[in-house]
Amino acid sequence: MRPLLDTVLDALRSGAAERRGPLPAGGPDAVTVHVRSTLGSVLPAHGTGDHEALRTLVHALAAGAADPAHPLCAAHLHCPPLAVATAADLAASALNPSLDSWDQAPAASAIEALLTRTLAAEFYDTPHPDALITTGGTEANQLALLLARERHGPRLTVLHGANAHHSVPRAAWLLGLPPATEIPTPSGVLDPARLADALADAPAPTLVTATAGTTAAGLIDPLPAIADLCEHHGADLHIDAAYGGLLALSPRHRDRLTGLGRAHSLTVDLHKLGWQPVAAGLLAVPDTALLAPLAHQADYLNATDDTEAGLPDLLGRSLRTTRRPDAIKIAATLRSLGRDGLARLIDRTCDLAHDLAQRLDAHPGFELHAPPTISTVLFRPTHATDGELATLRRALLHQGRAVLGRTHADGRLWLKATLLNPHTTAGDLDTLIALLEGSTHR
Numbered sequence: 001m002r003p004l005l006d007t008v009l010d011a012l013r014s015g016a017a018e019r020r021g022p023l024p025a026g027g028p029d030a031v032t033v034h035v036r037s038t039l040g041s042v043l044p045a046h047g048t049g050d051h052e053a054l055r056t057l058v059h060a061l062a063a064g065a066a067d068p069a070h071p072l073c074a075a076h077l078h079c080p081p082l083a084v085a086t087a088a089d090l091a092a093s094a095l096n097p098s099l100d101s102w103d104q105a106p107a108a109s110a111i112e113a114l115l116t117r118t119l120a121a122e123f124y125d126t127p128h129p130d131a132l133i134t135t136g137g138t139e140a141n142q143l144a145l146l147l148a149r150e151r152h153g154p155r156l157t158v159l160h161g162a163n164a165h166h167s168v169p170r171a172a173w174l175l176g177l178p179p180a181t182e183i184p185t186p187s188g189v190l191d192p193a194r195l196a197d198a199l200a201d202a203p204a205p206t207l208v209t210a211t212a213g214t215t216a217a218g219l220i221d222p223l224p225a226i227a228d229l230c231e232h233h234g235a236d237l238h239i240d241a242a243y244g245g246l247l248a249l250s251p252r253h254r255d256r257l258t259g260l261g262r263a264h265s266l267t268v269d270l271h272k273l274g275w276q277p278v279a280a281g282l283l284a285v286p287d288t289a290l291l292a293p294l295a296h297q298a299d300y301l302n303a304t305d306d307t308e309a310g311l312p313d314l315l316g317r318s319l320r321t322t323r324r325p326d327a328i329k330i331a332a333t334l335r336s337l338g339r340d341g342l343a344r345l346i347d348r349t350c351d352l353a354h355d356l357a358q359r360l361d362a363h364p365g366f367e368l369h370a371p372p373t374i375s376t377v378l379f380r381p382t383h384a385t386d387g388e389l390a391t392l393r394r395a396l397l398h399q400g401r402a403v404l405g406r407t408h409a410d411g412r413l414w415l416k417a418t419l420l421n422p423h424t425t426a427g428d429l430d431t432l433i434a435l436l437e438g439s440t441h442r
Contacts, residue, residue: 015062025400213243223259
C-alpha cells in the first residue's frame with residue numbers, strides 16, 4: 001500500500017487546492033456535472049490501474065468536499081478527524097476484522113472490550129460499567145429504547161423534550177412503542193416543571209430521554225433535576241450526550257454534566273468532540289448486565305460449546321453482525337493524546353466558540369442569540385429577515401465561501417456556527433465575520 005498512499009495524499013492535496021475553500025462553488029448541479037465529467041464511466045470496460053483510479057477519484061472527492069478541516073466549514077457536528085485516528089482506521093481497514101466472532105477479530109475484540117469498559121467508567125462510578133460501539137447517536141438512542149422496552153415491555157411510554165434529537169421519536173416508532181410524547185421546550189432545554197406534569201400524567205412504565213448538547217444550540221438539560229424527577233416517579237432515564245458527553249474529560253467543563261452518571265443509559269459520539277473519522281458512537285450503561293437483552297445465538301458464530309470453552313461471545317455487543325473495528329482508531333487517539341491532550345482540544349474548541357460569540361455580540365451588524373454552552377454559536381444579521389438570512393446562507397454555499405447551519409429559536413431563524421476545529425484561529429473568526437458583513441451589504 002505504501003506507493004498507493006503517496007498517490008492518495010497527493011490527490012487529497014491537489015483536490016483541496018482546486019477547491020480553494022470550504023466546499024466547491026456552483027452548488028449541487030455544478031458538483032454533479034464535474035464529478036460525472038471527471039469520472040466518465042464508473043465501470044469501464046478495461047481497468048485504468050490502481051494509481052490512476054485513486055488519483056482520479058480521490059482528487060474528485062477532495063475537490064468536491066465540504067472539508068471539516070477548513071475553518072469556514074462550521075455548519076454541523078462534523079469534525080475534522082485527527083491524523084492519528086485516520087491512520088489507525090487505515091490499519092483497521094487493511095486487516096479487516098469483523099467483530100461478530102472471536103475467530104475473525106482476536107486482538108480487535110480484546111481492544112474493544114478494554115476500550116468500552118474504560119470509557120464507560122468515565123461516566124459511571126459503578127463496579128461493572130460497560131459500553132457498546134455504535135455508528136453514532138441514532139443507533140445508540142435506538143439501542144437505549146430497545147433495552148428499556150425489553151426491561152419494561154412494549155407499552156413503554158417515552159417522554160422527550162422538543163429539543164431532543166429526531167432519532168428518539170423515530171426509534172419509538174421503529175420499535176413498535178406507543179408514539180413518543182414531546183414536551184415543549186420554549187427555553188431550549190427541558191423544564192423540570194413541565195416534565196413533572198408529564199410524568200404525573202404518563203402511564204407507567206416510562207422512559208425519559210434528556211439531552212446533554214442539543215443539535216440546534218448545544219444546550220444541556222438540567223440533568224440533576226431531571227434525574228431526581230425520574231427517581232421520584234420510578235421512571236428510567238436515558239441521556240443523549242452525543243455532543244456534550246466528552247466534556248466529562250475536561251476538568252474545566254465536566255461540572256456541566258453533573259447528574260450524567262444517574263442515567264440508565266448514555267449516548268456519546270466520539271466523531272464530534274472526539275475528532276474521530278465517522279463512525280464512532282457509544283452507548284454506555286452502569287452495569288454490563290443491562291446489556292443482557294441483546295444476547296443472540298447463531299451456531300456458526302457463537303456455538304454454545306465454543307462459548308462454554310472460553311471463546312468470547314461477540315454477537316450481543318451489537319444489533320449488527322458484520323462490524324468494523326471502530327474501537328481501534330479511538331484507542332489510538334486515547335493513547336496518543338492522553339486525557340490531558342483531549343482536554344486541551346475540548347477546552348480550545350469551547351474557547352473559540354466564546355471568542356466568536358463575543359466578537360459577534362460587540363459587532364453592530366449582528367445579533368447574538370446567547371453565549372454558547374459548548375461550541376455552537378447562534379447569530380443573525382441585525383436587520384435581515386428570515387427569508388434574507390436563508391438566502392444568504394444558500395448563497396455562501398453556492399459560492400463555496402462558507403458552510404453555516406441554520407436553526408429556529410424564539411420564533412426566528414438563526415445562522416449556526418458549530419466550531420469543532422481546534423486549529424481555527426482568531427484570524428479565521430475575523431475572516432468569517434468580514435465575509436458575512438460583506439455579504440449582508442450586497
